[in-house]
Amino acid sequence: MAKTLFEKIWEQHVVTTLEDGTSIMYIDRHLIHEVTSPQAFEGLRLTGRKVRRPELTFATMDHNVPTDDRYNIKDPISKAQIEALTDNCKEFGIQLFDLNSDKQGVVHIIGPELGITMPGTTIVCGDSHTSTHGAFGTFAMGIGTSEVEHVLATQCLPQKKPKTFKVEFAGIPKAPVSAKDLILKFIGVVGTAGGTGYVLEYCGEAIRALSMEERMTICNMSIEAGARGGLIAPDETTIDYIVKNDRPYAPKGEELEKAIEYWKSLPSDPGATYDREITIDVTNLSPQVTWGTSPGMVMDVTGTIPNVDEVPGYSPKDVQHTLDYMGLTPGTPLTDIKVDTVFIGSCTNGRIEDLRIAAKYFKGKKVAEGVHALIVPGSQQVKKQATEEGLDKIFVEAGCDWRESGCSMCLAMNPDQLKPGERAASTSNRNFEGRQGKGGRTHLVSPQMAAAAAVEGHFVDIRTWEED
Amino acid sequence: MSEPVKNFKGILATLDRANVDTDQIIPKQFLKSIKRTGFGESLFFDWRYDEAGKDNPEFELNAERFKGASILITRNNFGCGSSREHAVWAVDQYGFRAIVAPSQGEGENKIQAFADIFKNNCAKNSIITIELTEAEVEEIFQMVGRYEGLEATVDLEEQRLILHLPEEMAFHFDIDPAVKKNIIHGLDDIGLTLQKETDIEAFELKHNTQIAPSNVS
Numbered sequence A: 001m002a003k004t005l006f007e008k009i010w011e012q013h014v015v016t017t018l019e020d021g022t023s024i025m026y027i028d029r030h031l032i033h034e035v036t037s038p039q040a041f042e043g044l045r046l047t048g049r050k051v052r053r054p055e056l057t058f059a060t061m062d063h064n065v066p067t068d069d070r071y072n073i074k075d076p077i078s079k080a081q082i083e084a085l086t087d088n089c090k091e092f093g094i095q096l097f098d099l100n101s102d103k104q105g106v107v108h109i110i111g112p113e114l115g116i117t118m119p120g121t122t123i124v125c126g127d128s129h130t131s132t133h134g135a136f137g138t139f140a141m142g143i144g145t146s147e148v149e150h151v152l153a154t155q156c157l158p159q160k161k162p163k164t165f166k167v168e169f170a171g172i173p174k175a176p177v178s179a180k181d182l183i184l185k186f187i188g189v190v191g192t193a194g195g196t197g198y199v200l201e202y203c204g205e206a207i208r209a210l211s212m213e214e215r216m217t218i219c220n221m222s223i224e225a226g227a228r229g230g231l232i233a234p235d236e237t238t239i240d241y242i243v244k245n246d247r248p249y250a251p252k253g254e255e256l257e258k259a260i261e262y263w264k265s266l267p268s269d270p271g272a273t274y275d276r277e278i279t280i281d282v283t284n285l286s287p288q289v290t291w292g293t294s295p296g297m298v299m300d301v302t303g304t305i306p307n308v309d310e311v312p313g314y315s316p317k318d319v320q321h322t323l324d325y326m327g328l329t330p331g332t333p334l335t336d337i338k339v340d341t342v343f344i345g346s347c348t349n350g351r352i353e354d355l356r357i358a359a360k361y362f363k364g365k366k367v368a369e370g371v372h373a374l375i376v377p378g379s380q381q382v383k384k385q386a387t388e389e390g391l392d393k394i395f396v397e398a399g400c401d402w403r404e405s406g407c408s409m410c411l412a413m414n415p416d417q418l419k420p421g422e423r424a425a426s427t428s429n430r431n432f433e434g435r436q437g438k439g440g441r442t443h444l445v446s447p448q449m450a451a452a453a454a455v456e457g458h459f460v461d462i463r464t465w466e467e468d
Numbered sequence B: 001m002s003e004p005v006k007n008f009k010g011i012l013a014t015l016d017r018a019n020v021d022t023d024q025i026i027p028k029q030f031l032k033s034i035k036r037t038g039f040g041e042s043l044f045f046d047w048r049y050d051e052a053g054k055d056n057p058e059f060e061l062n063a064e065r066f067k068g069a070s071i072l073i074t075r076n077n078f079g080c081g082s083s084r085e086h087a088v089w090a091v092d093q094y095g096f097r098a099i100v101a102p103s104q105g106e107g108e109n110k111i112q113a114f115a116d117i118f119k120n121n122c123a124k125n126s127i128i129t130i131e132l133t134e135a136e137v138e139e140i141f142q143m144v145g146r147y148e149g150l151e152a153t154v155d156l157e158e159q160r161l162i163l164h165l166p167e168e169m170a171f172h173f174d175i176d177p178a179v180k181k182n183i184i185h186g187l188d189d190i191g192l193t194l195q196k197e198t199d200i201e202a203f204e205l206k207h208n209t210q211i212a213p214s215n216v217s
Helices: A005-013 A038-047 A076-092 A107-114 A128-136 A145-154 A179-190 A212-225 A236-243 A253-264 A316-326 A352-362 A380-388 A391-398 A447-456 B086-094 B116-124 B134-146 B177-185 B189-194 B197-206
Strands: A014-017 A023-026 A029-032 A057-060 A095-097 A122-125 A139-142 A156-159 A163-170 A198-203 A229-231 A276-281 A288-290 A298-300 A341-344 A372-375 A423-426 A441-444 B007-014 B071-073 B098-102 B128-132 B151-155 B160-163 B169-172
Touching (some): A005 A139, A005 A198, A005 A229, A023 B197, A029 A145, A038 A076, A038 A145, A057 A107, A076 A095, A107 A128, A107 A212, A107 A380, A122 A128, A128 A212, A128 A229, A139 A229, A145 B116, A145 B189, A163 A179, A179 A212, A179 A276, A179 A288, A179 A298, A198 A212, A212 A229, A212 A236, A212 A352, A236 A253, A341 A447, A352 A380, A372 A391, A380 A391, A423 A447, B007 B134, B071 B134, B086 B116, B116 B128, B116 B177, B128 B134, B134 B169
Parallel strands (some): A029 A122, A057 A095, A122 A139, A198 A229, A341 A423, A423 A441, B007 B071, B071 B098, B098 B128
Antiparallel strands (some): A014 A023, B007 B151
16 A cells, blocks of 8 residues: 555554554654753653663754853852752763754754754654754654653553645745745644644755755754654755765664665655645745744745734734734835844754855845844854854854854843844744744744845845845 | 543633644644643633733633633634644643534535544543534533533543533533543553563564555465
């Protein structure tokens, strides 16, 4: 019988299925960070349980680390959390990439970078953006802390088999329209609960044409559509990413050959069926900008702020609340909206290609008066690469604030926060109320759009933006 | 592991918003704790308190009539966003033991009542998530508006939500049988998985976590 990519991975990982239909699923890789793991380790201590396969768990600190003076954590509670992770990893024998490591970074950036993320495997992490790793054809999902404890103790998770959802992007968008625009468009079409209960599989010409890093941007935001995961079938692009680079944890030699053979068997069979399918023509896609407090509140850059009764899927009462929070008036063109802060970084858009494209927009230009442009590399390796390529100089010369790696203003757990009423163009993944700081107003965009907004001080249609 | 829960009775409170995300349920500044307790006071922090840290009178759940409520009635896609289990700990420690929300529509366009990870986290903490139809939830909103201090019983064994009105009103709900069993018996689900240790060991013998294949020849 023809099988989908997801079904193939699922079958490889079911240890046993119980009478009530729950399957015990084996977890190949477990990533942990400082925020959602301390209570899980505490649970192990209270029940006297051990970590079943410590060599399959990898830890880093990313969520609340400062991105300026990273060795001087002023917040004692953040510091305690970082220290707890260090102690827990030591006690239970888990590999930790701490602030002294040249491999430290945002957990979803370093997984692929280090070769921890491999096609056809299962990966979990106590973080909803674990879906990022799906770009490799990996079943990767975010879990809660009780489940983190479950995986530490058993290397398994009880799971009900999710449904499958084929998301086809037809046509190839024209640059400078990017992967971020594709995924924002998709979320706008299906809504933030459109993928709930499903594992998505992104496919189509537009996906095949993307680099691995762009595919990660797409899969990263699967959770913003509510999905349990989002996959892209591995192909030559995937194999090259792994094989042609130094990925210390990737298989080598004979193991690599076997692995490649397996990876090539993973793409969905012709005729495989899905529980839901959608096709979105992206040939003429415009750059996307969110205007509200849900990633589904998104529109073309050429759009205007809608009236309260013009937003499908949201009640007029909720839209009014959103407009009040965002300080926006219906009828305002998006390109008239001024920004105070620009954030380029996060597990969505904090990789080297994102920084390269942003640097292209900043080169020879200056950040607009009154705008704070924060550039946060996703990892120490990304930072090193960017420095070697001289991108850091371009950013600094343009007047950007070039930082150390971490989650930073994506969730603003560290000191990088918006002040009440401040408006940001952000390459991150969530525009929820208060997400980037209490009272802060977030517009999600691609790195290209963010950089142009930084230079002009307001959103611009980068397709027609004068480059000089 | 939680205390077994078969049924309970409590006051209903309404929160008339859709897509309530976990950043609203518990803002990030409260995620720095390394403990599992102390989150109740931070539930809906940004909506619940004013600048001075006093109760915001505009926020629905601060109404006197909802004091001591243990059943939250809200709108669809509740708990979307981050996987933070702190959100569920906050809901629990505030005193809510069940959340009722509607799904919208049918078939492939159906919008779920609860976000996936949040719902999972609720199950692990014996918070009962009750999905009803839009019309049913609308009716409950009406009744809560009409009858101050309205109470209901969540009967998990019978899968019924019973509103204690002059004329009793009951709603049937579906629940994953595994979740139901765990909550009713207060089972430790890590312990349940460990009961399958022989299967896990056998699986590990043939499964290479680097290159996966375990079932293919």
